[in-house]
Amino acid sequence: MSIPMKLLWKEQSLVLWCFSASLLLSSCEGTGPECGSLDTRNSVVKIVSDDTDNKLVNFAVKNSSSVAAMVDDAKSEAEKLAIWEKARQGAVYRLDDTILMNSRNRAAREVTCIGLLYVTVADVTAEKEVEFKVKQTPDGKTIVSVNPFLF
Incomplete structure (x- = not known):
């Protein structure tokens, strides 16, 4: 992988992780x-x-x-x-x-x-x-x- 591709992969992973965490926290927000x-x-x-x-x-x-x-x-x-x-x-x-x-x-x-x-x-x-x-x-x-x- 080239350096720009590695950075893009890291950004996608970070976005996916933040989205997952946000979804998890909103579902636990208090039913x-x-x-x-x-x-x-x-x-x-x-x-x-x-x-x-x-x-x-x-x-x-x-x-x-x-x-x-x-x-x-x-x-x-x-x-x-x-x-x-x-x-x-x-x-x-x-x-x-x-x-x-x-x-x-x-x-x-x-x-x-x-x-x-x-x-x-x-x-x-x-x-x-x-x-x-x-x-x-x-x-x-x-x-x-x-x-x-x-x-």
């Missing part, structure tokens, strides 16, 4: 928020379970034969209300393993997701599809919001 991360899943469950007007848990409480039997044995309205409240507070929530991503907005670093949420109260398990958004702020924090669901 943004995820639908199924443990933190996201826990946030969704906490948001729903902390909702005092949670229609999913109310449905499960009203359809539980165990809760109904305890309410039937109650002597006063105050006892009935206490039984219903205790049943609501003892509800067990679970977000299904399969969570689907509806959309991703890379510029806003936001994803919209859907998953099945289960709530178990005594002898009844109710389920409802829940839609939620996960947004990653510029400082790396994650914000989760749950869209209200209707029955």
Whole structure:
């Protein structure tokens, strides 16, 4: 090879190496928020379970034969209300393993997701599809919001 050819080869190699490194770094730049991360899943469950007007848990409480039997044995309205409240507070929530991503907005670093949420109260398990958004702020924090669901 002549000297100019060797220089051209080195320049091509350098350009190829820089392009490869740039591509690798841009793909590692941060994938943004995820639908199924443990933190996201826990946030969704906490948001729903902390909702005092949670229609999913109310449905499960009203359809539980165990809760109904305890309410039937109650002597006063105050006892009935206490039984219903205790049943609501003892509800067990679970977000299904399969969570689907509806959309991703890379510029806003936001994803919209859907998953099945289960709530178990005594002898009844109710389920409802829940839609939620996960947004990653510029400082790396994650914000989760749950869209209200209707029955």
